[in-house]
Amino acid sequence: MYNDKNLIYVLTILEAIEKIQIYTKKFSNAHDFWSSDNQLYFNASSNLLLAIGEETKKINEKLKEEFSNIKWRAIKELRNRLAHDYRGSDHDILWQIIQKELDPLRQTLIKMLDLIEYEDEMILSALNSDYYKHLKYLKKEE
Numbered sequence: 272m273y274n275d276k277n278l279i280y281v282l283t284i285l286e287a288i289e290k291i292q293i294y295t296k297k298f299s300n301a302h303d304f305w306s307s308d309n310q311l312y313f314n315a316s317s318n319l320l321l322a323i324g325e326e327t328k329k330i331n332e333k334l335k336e337e338f339s340n341i342k343w344r345a346i347k348e349l350r351n352r353l354a355h356d357y358r359g360s361d362h363d364i365l366w367q368i369i370q371k372e373l374d375p376l377r378q379t380l381i382k383m384l385d386l387i388e389y390e391d392e393m394i395l396s397a398l399n400s401d402y403y404k405h406l407k408y409l410k411k412e413e
Contacts, residue, residue, distance in 0.1 A: 273334045275389040280326045281380050282397055282406060287319040287326075288377050289405035291369055301366035316369060317353055317360055324350020334386060338379045346376075384409070
């Protein structure tokens with residue numbers, strides 16, 4: 272079992288994924304995603320991808336090793352690219368990442384929760400907050 276500090280990192284990534292899905296669901300292609308509303312959805316999603324990369328770096332390395340199906344290094348590299356080469360962000364690549372990589376990451380993070388030690392009150396407090404409001408599906412049935 273892994274330290275409860277990992278819980279907040281995992282929840283933050285899951286929330287970012289949910290928000291990206293909300294922001295991109297009305298688009299069917301990379302160009303529309305990029306150009307809509309003066310790049311509002313593209314920029315919001317890019318920022319959330321950056322946050323995913325940042326939070327991923329904080330997750331215990333041994334915990335990540337248990338889930339080798341995820342390209343953890345690529346997530347970190349994407350974060351660095353978004354942070355340091357803003358003009359170089361390719362909307363086609365980001366669109367493909369959003370469409371193909373986020374759902375497997377979501378599924379893995381949900382499984383990862385089973386390996387993290389935390390008090391029930393800790394996750395309930397987070398899930399009842401406005402920040403994590405898109406993660407209600409993680410609440411256990413009482």
